Amino acid sequence: MCFFLDTSVILAQVFEEFKARIQKFQRDVEKHSLKCFVSSSVVKESEDKLDEVINFVGKTLSELIVFFQARSLSTRVPFDKLELKRDDVLVFERFFMDKFRQITAAGRKDGFVRRLREVEVAVIQSFEEKIAGKESIPLGVLMQEIVAEVIQVSDVLKSKYRHVMSNHECIDITPDSDLLKEARDLGLASPGDADHVASAATYARREGIKVIFVSFDYKDIVSRSHEIERKLGVRCSDPLYAVYHCILDS
Amino acid sequence: MPFMTMGSISGVPRFTVLLEPRETQETFKKWGLRWRLIKRELKPAENIKDYLNVQLRAIVQRIRLPERFSPEEIIRRIHEHVWEYIQKDEQLRKLLRELEKKKGRGDVIKTLISLFELIDQWCDPQKFVKADAVAFIKSDLDLTFFVENARFHRIMKAYTRTCLMIVRRKAPWLRTGRARTVFKLFTKRFGKLKNELSRVLDQFEPVLFSWMALHIYLRACNASTYEDILRPKFISLKNVEYSEYQRLLSEFITSLDNATLFFMKKCPELFTISINFERPIARMMKNIVLSEVALL
Numbered sequence: 001m002c003f004f005l006d007t008s009v010i011l012a013q014v015f016e017e018f019k020a021r022i023q024k025f026q027r028d029v030e031k032h033s034l035k036c037f038v039s040s041s042v043v044k045e046s047e048d049k050l051d052e053v054i055n056f057v058g059k060t061l062s063e064l065i066v067f068f069q070a071r072s073l074s075t076r077v078p079f080d081k082l083e084l085k086r087d088d089v090l091v092f093e094r095f096f097m098d099k100f101r102q103i104t105a106a107g108r109k110d111g112f113v114r115r116l117r118e119v120e121v122a123v124i125q126s127f128e129e130k131i132a133g134k135e136s137i138p139l140g141v142l143m144q145e146i147v148a149e150v151i152q153v154s155d156v157l158k159s160k161y162r163h164v165m166s167n168h169e170c171i172d173i174t175p176d177s178d179l180l181k182e183a184r185d186l187g188l189a190s191p192g193d194a195d196h197v198a199s200a201a202t203y204a205r206r207e208g209i210k211v212i213f214v215s216f217d218y219k220d221i222v223s224r225s226h227e228i229e230r231k232l233g234v235r236c237s238d239p240l241y242a243v244y245h246c247i248l249d250s
Numbered sequence: 251m252p253f254m255t256m257g258s259i260s261g262v263p264r265f266t267v268l269l270e271p272r273e274t275q276e277t278f279k280k281w282g283l284r285w286r287l288i289k290r291e292l293k294p295a296e297n298i299k300d301y302l303n304v305q306l307r308a309i310v311q312r313i314r315l316p317e318r319f320s321p322e323e324i325i326r327r328i329h330e331h332v333w334e335y336i337q338k339d340e341q342l343r344k345l346l347r348e349l350e351k352k353k354g355r356g357d358v359i360k361t362l363i364s365l366f367e368l369i370d371q372w373c374d375p376q377k378f379v380k381a382d383a384v385a386f387i388k389s390d391l392d393l394t395f396f397v398e399n400a401r402f403h404r405i406m407k408a409y410t411r412t413c414l415m416i417v418r419r420k421a422p423w424l425r426t427g428r429a430r431t432v433f434k435l436f437t438k439r440f441g442k443l444k445n446e447l448s449r450v451l452d453q454f455e456p457v458l459f460s461w462m463a464l465h466i467y468l469r470a471c472n473a474s475t476y477e478d479i480l481r482p483k484f485i486s487l488k489n490v491e492y493s494e495y496q497r498l499l500s501e502f503i504t505s506l507d508n509a510t511l512f513f514m515k516k517c518p519e520l521f522t523i524s525i526n527f528e529r530p531i532a533r534m535m536k537n538i539v540l541s542e543v544a545l546l
Contacts, residue, residue, distance in 0.1 A: 054394050058394075118537050122530040126530050149531045151397055151400050152376075159510070166511060
């Protein structure tokens with residue numbers, strides 16, 4: 001009997017979300033000496049997700065710098081000398097407005113709009129923080145400080161991710177093609193979800209043991225546990241109850 | 251401190267690990283008596299200047315450089331640049347000269363401790379992040395490149411701390427009464443110190459070399475003259491051969507991941523830092539990632 005962890009559980013640990021549930025799950029695993037695996041597809045998705053978000057933020061900041069550079073050309077003030085005053089917040093508004101327009105015109109998904117909104121909030125709050133009590137702030141300094149903080153936070157997140165992963169056993173699995181097809185036919189929303197659940201099912205079938213797939217994703221996975229178990233033979237559970245699915249059935 | 255000098259110097263402790271203990275005896279007559287003078291030395295494998303050259307050669311040889319540059323000339327120029335920097339830095343110059351000259355009289359260990367302390371002092375991840383933020387603005391590289399760079403600086407910090415811990419803990423063993431008089435015991439204890447340092451260096455060097463290789467490659471691709479390599483202006487991926495860049499980058503990340511696992515056990519405090527998710531940037535990262543894995 002063993003557990004397979006979903007990306008949502010790994011990233012919740014990195015971002016210190018649902019701490020109480022995760023700590024309880026970790027105590028349960030230790031108490032009952034149960035094995036806890038992370039499939040290669042979850043490792044890949046978690047790493048890719050972090051990198052993708054970091055690069056999205058980086059790209060948006062680069063575009064913002066280019067936007068200001070163009071403005072410095074039109075105002076004939078060199079970029080290095082460009083000073084931002086409090087009312088320049090409206091320049092940021094124009095930049096983000098243009099970006100939203102582009103995204104909508106290109107028919108991009110909601111996810112991008114949400115991402116951009118989060119970047120917008122962070123940039124404006126950082127600007128307000130740094131200009132507080134001052135007449136103006138050099139644009140170069142502001143952008144350097146924002147980028148430095150993004151690098152710092154991302155570096156710590158990646159270190160935390162490595163630390164979280166060092167507590168679990170990673171297992172390289174190629175999902176069985178039939179099981180993968182079954183998982184896809186179930187219509188698991190994200191392409192990764194089908195891979196993760198099928199990897200756990202492949203392991204369960206190969207080793208002839210019971211596997212519980214532990215996830216925080218209620219929308220697509222936990223709430224569909226019965227359906228997934230019927231088709232793939234893997235039960236899905238929130239970390240809070242995961243141990244009971246193991247011990248009560250055995 | 252320029253990155254090439256920082257990188258080169260952090261590899262120098264290997265030079266000390268290559269030292270071999272050697273005991274020589276000299277008999278002479280004085281005041282009508284026969285005296286026996288026992289000299290104990292740690293013989294260096296070569297001098298530091300040559301060692302830096304060997305190290306650079308090992309790094310440059312793993313890169314497929316643009317045809318306009320000769321690897322030999324690049325090695326010569328970087329070596330010259332690093333050596334010039336060392337000569338200008340009085341503290342560093344003195345330390346390296348001592349490391350060479352003392353040839354392991356018991357107090358070479360003291361010099362080694364000073365060298366690690368100096369590297370530890372230079373290695374300020376906060377300062378490096380600021381420089382990387384400027385470099386990001388002056389390049390078209392992905393931000394993850396600079397995040398991996400920051401991870402490397404954390405590893406470098408963990409490396410100097412681990413080495414300092416080992417040397418400080420083991421150095422007194424070499425000075426105890428018995429180790430001072432019994433050469434066999436001294437050799438055994440010095441061997442243990444060397445082995446422990448070697449294990450740390452074995453983990454650090456692959457990351458250091460792949461990190462330097464990647465940076466030298468990027469600089470060379472974005473330079474039209476040898477001088478430009480040492481003073482880059484704008485780093486663009488448009489000027490690199492993408493497959494070579496990817497090869498060097500993945501080599502760097504793989505060695506970084508391996509070293510992280512090793513140093514995480516040695517200096518856990520450097521890898522388990524808490525983040526204040528109330529700060530705008532950290533909150534933004536959290537909100538984006540968690541919403542995309544159905545956690546929000």
